[in-house]
Amino acid sequence: MLILTCPYCGLAADETELSPGGEAHLKRFGPGSSDDAFTGYLFHRENPRGVHFERWRHSNGCGKWFLAARCTVTLEVFGTYPAQTTEPPAAILDAIRAKRPDWEGRA
Amino acid sequence: MKRYSAFAIAREAARWHMGWERAWRSPTPKAKYDVIVIGAGGHGLATAYYLGKNHGIRNVAVIEKGWLGGGNTGRNTTIIRSNYLQDPSAAIYEKARSLYETLSQDLNYNVMFSPRGVLMLAQTHHEVRGYLRTAHANKLQGVATEYIGPEKVKELCPIINLDGPRYPVLGALWQPRGGTARHDAVAWGYARACSDMGMDILQQTEVTAIRQAGGKVTGVETTKGAIACDKLAIVVAGHSGVLAEMAGFRLPIESVALQALVSEPIKPCMDVVVMANTVHGYMSQSDKGEMVIGGGADGYNNYTQRGSFHHVEETVRALVETFPMISRLKMLRWWGGIVDMTGDRSPILSKTPLGNCFINCGWGTGGFKAIPGSGWGMAELVARGEPGPLTAEFGLDRFREGRFIDESVAAGVAH
Numbered sequence: 001m002l003i004l005t006c007p008y009c010g011l012a013a014d015e016t017e018l019s020p021g022g023e024a025h026l027k028r029f030g031p032g033s034s035d036d037a038f039t040g041y042l043f044h045r046e047n048p049r050g051v052h053f054e055r056w057r058h059s060n061g062c063g064k065w066f067l068a069a070r071c072t073v074t075l076e077v078f079g080t081y082p083a084q085t086t087e088p089p090a091a092i093l094d095a096i097r098a099k100r101p102d103w104e105g106r107a
Numbered sequence: 108m109k110r111y112s113a114f115a116i117a118r119e120a121a122r123w124h125m126g127w128e129r130a131w132r133s134p135t136p137k138a139k140y141d142v143i144v145i146g147a148g149g150h151g152l153a154t155a156y157y158l159g160k161n162h163g164i165r166n167v168a169v170i171e172k173g174w175l176g177g178g179n180t181g182r183n184t185t186i187i188r189s190n191y192l193q194d195p196s197a198a199i200y201e202k203a204r205s206l207y208e209t210l211s212q213d214l215n216y217n218v219m220f221s222p223r224g225v226l227m228l229a230q231t232h233h234e235v236r237g238y239l240r241t242a243h244a245n246k247l248q249g250v251a252t253e254y255i256g257p258e259k260v261k262e263l264c265p266i267i268n269l270d271g272p273r274y275p276v277l278g279a280l281w282q283p284r285g286g287t288a289r290h291d292a293v294a295w296g297y298a299r300a301c302s303d304m305g306m307d308i309l310q311q312t313e314v315t316a317i318r319q320a321g322g323k324v325t326g327v328e329t330t331k332g333a334i335a336c337d338k339l340a341i342v343v344a345g346h347s348g349v350l351a352e353m354a355g356f357r358l359p360i361e362s363v364a365l366q367a368l369v370s371e372p373i374k375p376c377m378d379v380v381v382m383a384n385t386v387h388g389y390m391s392q393s394d395k396g397e398m399v400i401g402g403g404a405d406g407y408n409n410y411t412q413r414g415s416f417h418h419v420e421e422t423v424r425a426l427v428e429t430f431p432m433i434s435r436l437k438m439l440r441w442w443g444g445i446v447d448m449t450g451d452r453s454p455i456l457s458k459t460p461l462g463n464c465f466i467n468c469g470w471g472t473g474g475f476k477a478i479p480g481s482g483w484g485m486a487e488l489v490a491r492g493e494p495g496p497l498t499a500e501f502g503l504d505r506f507r508e509g510r511f512i513d514e515s516v517a518a519g520v521a522h
């Protein structure tokens with residue numbers, strides 16, 4: 001059972017209390033951008049076998065969106081952080097590198 | 108290859124079964140092939156088979172990191188149907204279903220195709236309208252389906268409870284020529300036929316890099332060394348994103364877990380497949396007597412071939428309401444596979460940014476039924492370098508162009 005700690009209310013929430021929201025830190029492209037950039041934003045996903053940054057909502061709790069860094073191969077959670085963050089914070093990156101020295105960073 | 112037949116069984120019975128030969132060879136890799144197919148699941152093997160059979164291309168290797176058929180092909184619940192809404196889907200799934208009818212004869216391998224009929228229950232008024240629409244679409248496409256009322260559902264499946272408290276059965280979309288087949292046998296049958304044509308199936312060989320020069324693929328690096336090729340077909344389902352990254356492009360695909368389970372075996376009680384999309388569950392009975400049960404896909408990116416317990420619980424809860432008699436059965440086995448989901452829930456059979464590299468993926472929760480048709484179309488794409496009528500609409504460019512083949516609403520959930 002996946003357990004993520006909500007960075008807002010501090011609860012260690014079981015996955016039945018949460019809703020997954022897909023890849024985090026997508027850069028939004030809208031009207032005026034190139035077709036390629038818009039296609040990439042809408043559809044193309046990193047979908048890595050390994051470290052993944054993703055959105056979650058504490059839907060059966062405080063209701064807020066937050067972000068998590070998690071390994072898709074071991075389901076290990078490296079940390080969670082607020083949604084109002086455009087890049088993964090340094091503390092999260094350090095936690096990942098401590099456990100995955102070979103990790104090459106976000107593609 | 109010695110043919111399998113009633114005579115062969117009698118002959119071997121008379122000599123203590125000492126004369127059976129291996130179904131496929133375990134060769135050492137050659138330095139170069141005309142075509143390399145990555146992934147020995149049903150789709151990869153069928154691609155290789157029709158490359159040889161329909162296009163005369165036999166210098167082919169199928170490279171598999173584990174054992175052949177050990178991916179989703181050996182993990183699925185084997186439902187075969189072609190009652191899709193959109194024309195391109197109906198064409199490729201119906202091609203596959205019709206090839207399944209004679210696949211055992213074609214491959215000289217019993218794939219145990221059982222056209223026992225598939226019922227898709229309508230349990231809300233929205234679903235009734237949706238399936239009526241699909242039935243009309245299927246008529247125009249030449250796919251034999253019928254919308255039937257609850258009495259006919261009960262007649263076809265006496266163990267069903269029509270008057271569930273939450274979602275009574277209002278009717279169903281009925282495809283009498285849909286059904287099931289033995290999943291392993293489909294992989295094994297194609298593998299045996301490929302090996303017999305002189306193709307090399309390289310098991311326990313993982314592709315670790317894709318070699319390129321001047322916008323083209325020149326070969327692959329594997330755990331058993333580098334192998335060159337003129338053309339490359341990537342057919343790896345849940346691992347498509349990993350291979351695409353090796354090749355240097357991105358896909359509109361996310362990998363998630365889909366789970367299934369079987370009960371202890373019981374006496375025959377159900378000779379159709381029943382899918383209940385509103386409540387996220389489906390069930391059929393295997394030849395061994397186990398009730399084969401599946402449901403919706405899990406929600407988050409996952410490569411572990413394990414899923415979350417609460418999804419299975421939801422599925423079983425819904426099915427107990429639909430089939431009260433299963434409530435006291437014990438679970439025998441429970442497993443998961445990693446499925447490759449696209450946004451429009453339709454597959455990708457496409458050229459790629461690399462000239463001589465092609466990809467077949469995105470079958471998600473429902474590609475077992477499509478194996479023969481997909482292999483047929485993919486072989487044509489790889490052999491000619493251009494898509495034929497079966498695959499033309501399934502290119503990667505459809506996302507950019509907004510030409511989705513939207514099966515997410517019509518087909519409900521996992522299938």
Ligand SMILES: Cc1cc2nc3c(=O)[nH]c(=O)nc-3n(C[C@H](O)[C@H](O)[C@H](O)COP(=O)(O)OP(=O)(O)OC[C@H]3O[C@@H](n4cnc5c(N)ncnc54)[C@H](O)[C@@H]3O)c2cc1C
Nearest residue numbers: 146148149150172178179180183184186314444474475476
């Ligand atoms: C639980 C479950 C139930 C399902 N139920 C149904 C159903 O009832 N009906 C239906 O039609 N469909 C169903 N499906 C979907 C169906 O199983 C798949 O769509 C289909 O089997 C995909 O076949 P494939 O050949 O593309 O992939 P796979 O069979 O997964 O084969 C891909 C192969 O590629 C190999 N590979 C990956 N990476 C590498 C690498 N780097 N090097 C070499 N090899 C590699 C893998 O080991 C694997 O063997 C279900 C799926 C699951 C998981």
Ligand SMILES: [Zn+2]
Nearest residue numbers: 006009058062
């Ligand atoms: Zn919270």
